[in-house]
Amino acid sequence: MNEISMSGLDRNTKERLMFFIDLMMFFIVAISMFFLVLNAYNAGKFFGSGSMGYAQQSLFYMAGSLVFVTVSMMWIFVRFFTARKGLHR
Numbered sequence: 001m002n003e004i005s006m007s008g009l010d011r012n013t014k015e016r017l018m019f020f021i022d023l024m025m026f027f028i029v030a031i032s033m034f035f036l037v038l039n040a041y042n043a044g045k046f047f048g049s050g051s052m053g054y055a056q057q058s059l060f061y062m063a064g065s066l067v068f069v070t071v072s073m074m075w076i077f078v079r080f081f082t083a084r085k086g087l088h089r
Contacts, residue, residue: 018079022075022076022079025072025075025076026072026076028068028072029068029069029072029073029076032065032066032068032069032072033065033069035061035065036062036065036066036069039058039059039061039062039065040058040062042054042058043055043056043058043059043062046058
């Protein structure tokens with residue numbers, strides 16, 4: 001299998017690729033936040049009606065959405081601070 005490493009690409013191609021990855025991460029954050037809020041609402045609704053099993057399932061779904069938000073936000077902050085560090089050089 002023929003793999004292309006990042007070191008073989010020129011600077012403009014790397015920046016363009018990283019831009020699209022960053023854009024994808026912002027979409028993942030937006031979609032995950034939507035599902036996080038939706039599952040939190042459903043957990044409260046089910047808990048209020050006395051369905052503990054459905055409430056617990058919604059909380060597990062909420063935790064899964066939180067994982068995606070955490071990883072995506074970590075990527076965004078790392079990219080932001082490395083870009084900021086590069087500007088001060």
